[in-house]
Amino acid sequence: MTAPADIIHLTAADLASRLSAGELSSVEATTAHLDRIREVDGDVHAFLHVNERALEIAADIDRRRAAGETLGPIAGVPLAIKDVLVTTDMPSTSGSRILEGYMSPYDATVVARSRAAGLVPLGKTNMDEFAMGSSTEHSAYGPTRNPWDLERIPGGSGGGSAAAVAAFEAPLALGSDTGGSIRQPAHVTGTVGMKPTYGGVSRYGAIALASSLDQVGPVTRTVVDAGLLHDVIGGHDPHDATSLKESWPSFASAAREGASGDVLRGLRVGVISELPDSGFQPGVSARFRATLDAMAAQGAEIVEVSAPHFEYGVAAYYLILPAEASSNLAKFDSVRFGMRVIPHAGATVEEVMAATREAGFGDEVKRRVILGTYALSAGYYDAYYGSAQKVRTLIQADFDAAFAQVDVLATPSAPTTAFRLGEKLDDPLQMYLNDVTTIPANLAGVPGISIPAGLAPEDGLPVGIQFLAPAREDARLYRVGAAVETLLVDEWGGPLLDRMPLWGGMA
């Protein structure tokens, strides 16, 4: 028997091996996490909905295992699901009032694959409304708080998934990353977040923000766990035309190989000269440099490379995203689903639509929808949307040139540690600059991973390091990520989350 307090601190990989060894049941594992949610989620508010049927599903997995059925490698492990993903058994709101109570008649492909793999859906996690934001403060259902400091943001848009994993409410979570929404929350919560190559994971059933940027990925506490979840959700899906048809290697195996092997020796790591340390909080720069030094000590070669167009990334992103979003969010019109507001008796359907969208969308959503409408409108298309698409080409060329010289690129995952709730709410432009290091990967479609790199000395808050690889080289990131993780955890004498002041350690 494993005590409940120990169960929630297990990695998904460890949970899985105990489940398959019969040392632990899925019902026990699920119960422990549900109890944890009950205990801390009043403070953290990572979940918008907790699955009433979680224990039933867990019991079914236990029954099937007892009956001798061959189950997937992580069957019986609980999973938190970002509310951007549609589910048939729980509401899917994408953090918006306009979709309050919405029940999807179909499951997102990643959800269907998770169910088929025997994962136990624990609930739906909080997020910035329609994934627009970097702090989860734009959720219509109230902010999520960072488990490291409840007065601070957990990052966004996937703050709920990152906080759930950091607070030991779930060992695994699904996220979505349009401009950093998996990696930046990982950075500020001391967790692992992976954005796969565009097309590596199906977008079917992910409520679209910006179709050409969105990608679903794993949110976990370790790199191996991310690989295990990626193995479940990844691969070709005929329901998504942009889904890649190739077969992928096992990412869990790649991570295990990285954790045990000699991956860092001779690895060429590129550092982008246009991202000077001065652009980052000192503690963020310090942890970034220290991590590079540790890698160099293991034989990695640190190379400075130029990516001259990265500085245009944020501008291009804030044209492409609002433009695509303005179109993707047009479906929320009160006709087929979602909120309906009737402004006055005898209102026409046009008036009802406009009143519904006025009442149902939050400020940030309206801001971006209006911006996107403007960027696409006649006379401005070429200057704005068209030019932004050209910047994508230039950023891709920068990546190509860089990857001709190096195996991976490294950057700090975000400019600062977790800021205080409300601190940047009134300054959208400042908020947008949070994504400066994560955005280029979305624009170019390449994979990126953020892993914990330590605590910033000045505030004791987590810092992440991001690695980027060429498109389709996701396995390389698992290898490198796991190698660096092993190196740092050894150096720290234990996982970073053990040092979380509130409910970290092995309390």
Next chain:
Amino acid sequence: MGRDKLMDFDEALERFEPVLGFEVHVELNTRTKMFSAAPNPAHSANHDAAPNTLVAPVDMGLPGALPVVNEEAVRASISLGLALGCRIAPSSRFARKNYFYPDLGKNYQISQYDEPIAFEGSVEVELEDGTVVTVAIERAHMEEDAGKLTHVGGSTGRIQGAEYSLVDYNRAGVPLVEIVTKPIFGAEHRAPDIAKAYVQTIRDIVLALGISDARMERGNLRCDANVSLRPRGQERLGTRTETKNVNSMRSVERAVRYEIQRQAAILAAGGMITQETRHWHEDTGTTSPGRPKSDADDYRYFPEPDLLPVAPAPSLIDELRAGLPEQPVVRRRRLKADWGFADIEFRGVVNAGLLGEVEATVAAGATPAAARKWWMSEISRIANADGREPGELVTPAQVAQLQRLVDEGTLTDKLARQVLEGVIAGEGDPADVVASRGLAVVSDDTALIAAIDDALAAQPDVLQKIRDGKVQAAGAVIGAVMKAMRGQADAARVRELILERAAQ
């Protein structure tokens, strides 16, 4: 809606030159929709489907749903492009046309904008008088249809005055090819004829390709007619109107004629034409103003990020080109020669839009004359009376079978017409109707002789009259026998039997 002033057509043509343009939407009859795997209501198997039973998540814009292109629809579109003499783009792409409307689940239509799949073609159009006119095609692009709105309340069933509307998304996502012509100059007096013949030609082409059921009354083929006038000698084009969704070939002709007369009257009175869409009213034969063009028509087109370019391999284009049917003009010449119809007979069939039906009936075994007779007379008469299309009522195979029963002597012409009514009423094939209604000619002489005996008993003087050489006296008996047999006798045979009897 005030009554428009119209100028006499000939006078209008004297003073103004009409310039035409057409946008024809063709619903493809693929098994499934353009971007979803839901069954396609434009496929004959599904056209009776109940509301909202042919809907996949993407058709109603459900959160998270994504479109995927139907390969068969792409092949059909390329074939149509080739049949229109178009060039096929080595790479084309989809775009989103953004506007809010309740019949549009996503509030954008996936269409093609700057990179259509087919462009720069031309078709030869044969007018009723046999003249052949070439119509230049600007482009043909792929897109999806919208759902269907039913306006409830108010008196007209139209949008104006309705209290509320009901939305059915079955039609949302039906594959469409939109064919856009270049401006047609020099149409002159023939403008209405060209309009009709052009739509007829498109219909013939898609039917020959087998890519659409092309039933205009069902909206499989819809025509928007652009008409503008310019004073004689003026270079600059006049302001145009776009009359939407004209849903029969005859209406296209009438709508163009009406717009020419209406615009001419306005221009002659010193007025200006408003650039607007107009609605065609079948009942009154008039158009009425719709939505004016405005700066709200900012569709914010951008490349559809959920879909990828369509880049057909040259080998695919060659394959589809090799499978093209003959051009309508060529086909008509061939059929006219094969069938041996007189000019006027053949044109009658063409103008009734029944060429395909007659051809298929001949292929099913009927003589051309018989096929023509059935389609042009009895079937057309019933269709007219019911306000339906002849092709909707019976199949060519059924018509051929009906004629075969007549030729074999199983049916008289009169009985055959009753059988046809049964077939149209949905009682099955002609043979089924003959069996179930018991309509076959009684060929059993015993039954006929018994009936003749009865009739002769009632009119004992008739036999003697015949023997006296007054053969026409048989008529009264024949009538009585036919009546007794409820028409199911061959009158000629009855006559023969009576004469035999008199000779005894």
Next chain:
Amino acid sequence: MRHLGVLARIQLSDEEVTRLTGQLDVIVDNIAKVSEVATADVVATSHPIPLQNVFRDDVAADVLTVEQVLQNAPEAADNRFRVTAILGEEQ
């Protein structure tokens, strides 16, 4: 701004129009810099990973039941979605 609100079908309040106008000016000033490098010789990238000819076989699947279609409907009648009177006409 009002016109954008109409295009985007959002009934913006006066206060929002004022606030959004100010914010958008700042944002647009900052993002307009994309045109500095987007010269005529640069091709636009609309998909991060270039693919083409991704098609589906013409085989039926994914059909929802009428109950599923209508399960979130704010208002329905006769198995269809019900909306209040429509002012404008089809496009």
